[in-house]
Amino acid sequence: MLANRLREVLPQIITPNQSAFFLGRLISDNILIAYELTHFLVNKREGKVGYAAIKLDMSKAYDRVEWCFLERMIRQLWFHERWISLIMECVTTVRYRVKVNGDLSESFTPRRGLRQGDPLSPYLFLLCAEAFSALFRKGEEEGLIAGVKSVIVHQAFHNCYSPTTL
Secondary structure, three states: OHHHHHHHHHHHHOOOOOHHHOOOOOHHHHHHHHHHHHHHHHHOOOOOOOOOOOOOOOOOHHHHOEHHHHHHHHHHOOOOHHHHHHHHHHHHOOOEOOEEOOEEOOOEOOOEOOOOOOOOHHHHHHHHHHHHHHHHHHHHHOOOOOOOOOHHHHHHHHHHOOOOOO
């Protein structure tokens, strides 16, 4: 129920650059764009301006979400206290037992992380990633960083989302 309700409000909260969330867009589109941009950067031979790229390893990101950060992020987005309480209860009440040599260990409670397979987790992860997106937007607004513009990427993206392919 919480996941279904959260899904309804996310379009008003999540910025368009987190395209994996939006209906009609695939996360694989981001992979294509990243590949094309990397190709552009590696092969750039003209001009005096250099470029740099940042590669983030998100493979274990679910396991590393700090619960206190998640709660602060939800508060920052002006969710109601009852809603925050319900979400944090879902996140923090998990308990695990590990089987070692056929015997189950004592149960333990983790102190961070989102559960794989929980329908709420992808949405909560998007809320956390929104903080990262906000840092990039702020850096861009302050002129500290700038995006790369590539005709090749623009054409590839346009071809993916042209009216004939939708």
